[in-house]
Amino acid sequence: MGLLDESGILYVIADVLSIVTIASCLVSKVPQIQTVRQLQSAKGLSVNGLLMELCSYTVTMLYNYTNGYAFLSYLEYPILLVQEYVLIYYVLQYESLLGKRAYQWAAVYVAVFVGFATAIIPSSLLMMLVPFTTPVGATSKVMQLIAILRSKDSQSVSLITWGISAFTNSTRIYTIMLDSGDKMLLANFGISTVLSSSVLLAACMDALSTVRTYEQFRQDFPHWLLNVRNPAELLNAQPSYVVSQAFCIVGGLLSLAHALHRGGRWPFLWMASALTGVLVEGSMYFSPYGETIWFSPTVIDLFHQRVPLFVFFVYPFFYYQAFWAASKLQLKCRWSEHIAAGLLVVLADLPFDMVSIKFLHWTLHDTEQLLSERVYSAPWTLLLFFAVASFAFSYLFHNLRSWMDRSVGTSQPTDRRWAVGTIGAELVTMVGAASVSLSVGTGLFLAFSYPLHTVLGIPHRIIVIGVFLCVATVFWKFDRKSNRRMPMRTDYDFHCISKPPNVGTYWYTVCGTPYE
Incomplete structure (x- = not known):
């Protein structure tokens, strides 16, 4: 065994x-x-x-x-x-x-x-x-x-x-x-x-x-690990932040309920995305760049009041919706599906960041150069990082399982690719996708940012716009018609007549084929 x-x-x-x-x-x-x-x-x-x-x-x-x-x-x-x-x-x-x-x-x-x-x-x-x-x-x-x-x-x-x-x-x-x-x-x-x-x-x-x-x-509880505040006081001081937290927590729980209802690999996706949130936010706490992002007080804060608990619901809330939407696009190219998942995560995260920073739900220090260029208060670099990190997460989540279980291929139909495999393979995939995607996403981010911005001096907003234009080109090339389905019908041909009608003439199909 x-x-x-x-x-x-x-x-x-x-x-x-x-x-x-x-x-x-x-x-x-x-x-x-x-x-x-x-x-x-x-x-x-x-x-x-x-x-x-x-x-x-x-x-x-x-x-x-x-x-x-x-x-x-x-x-x-x-x-x-x-x-x-x-x-x-x-x-x-x-x-x-x-x-x-x-x-x-x-x-x-x-x-x-x-x-x-x-x-x-x-x-x-x-x-x-x-x-x-x-x-x-x-x-x-x-x-x-x-x-x-x-x-x-x-x-x-x-x-x-x-x-x-x-x-x-x-x-x-x-x-x-x-x-x-x-x-x-x-x-x-x-x-x-x-x-x-x-x-x-x-x-x-x-x-x-x-x-x-x-x-x-x-x-x-040790204050460095968990700190609890009175929710009534926080509601009076910053009601918009409490509403935002409740929205994210309820959304994360509804996503979990939907995942459990659908079955298959969806519950593992939810848990993997939640683990991704723990790793990303935890790495920010232990990173020297963690001092550049400060959250407003919440009901429950972790790690010496630096990481609010509700953040761990944000990741499965955004990731789950993005993956569900990408699975419904019926994209022919698997690379397009991974890219679509990354873009949809950014699409959900962008207004969330804009509102949160505008209403001081958290504060970004202007002294950090990576966060200086922004679009409506949201840093361009954060958008790029979440795009490439979620792209890497999607790629690893679908491919790690196929590498361990050869009976499951990455080229199978969408419904088969979301069928659950062995428990061992799914657990390893869940942990592997969450942990490795952080490293791969960071590497991809540096691959775009360092040579283009640090060496050539190109602004981050130009880099991000250029990446999104390249992504749009990939979609236009491979998948602009992949989500169009023909209606259910019986196929017809002209096997029962001597020759088909001439091109340009008005005609009606006369020979049907059995419906299967």
């Missing part, structure tokens, strides 16, 4: 997710424990919910252990249980519930745990208890959700802890489907994912409603 075989890559992904899940669980309860200790209060936390969660974790771990499932698939449960013990201890202490009765119940718990682990208590009893872990675990999260809503205070609730819980539960759905396919475990993790996300959402909404919990939320 090769690494790039469909089954091979699925199990590799499962192992990676298992390792990430276990690593996340190493610290998942630590933020919650620290929050309770710092505040010396468990307000907003449900004691009954924590105890029910403890029972659910214990039964699930013992069930996996006694059935001999792969240890890596449930290793996080021993880790979670240790942290759960510590968390329950502090919650009981600050709620003044740590008395004689608590120690008696702890002794009963230890006896039952050892009994199941050593097979003194029959494992068949665990089989009967496992179906109850789903409603018990769900009830524990519902009780936590109710505790937050009743107290209207999520100060003691750690957003990181519940975020990790939602993430790890969702990854376990995938790993269990590949490992055992146990329906009871799948139902348990599926419901837990939904409810953990609900608790996280409730805590976030409460955190944004008051200044103190909002500040507490900001303290949960």
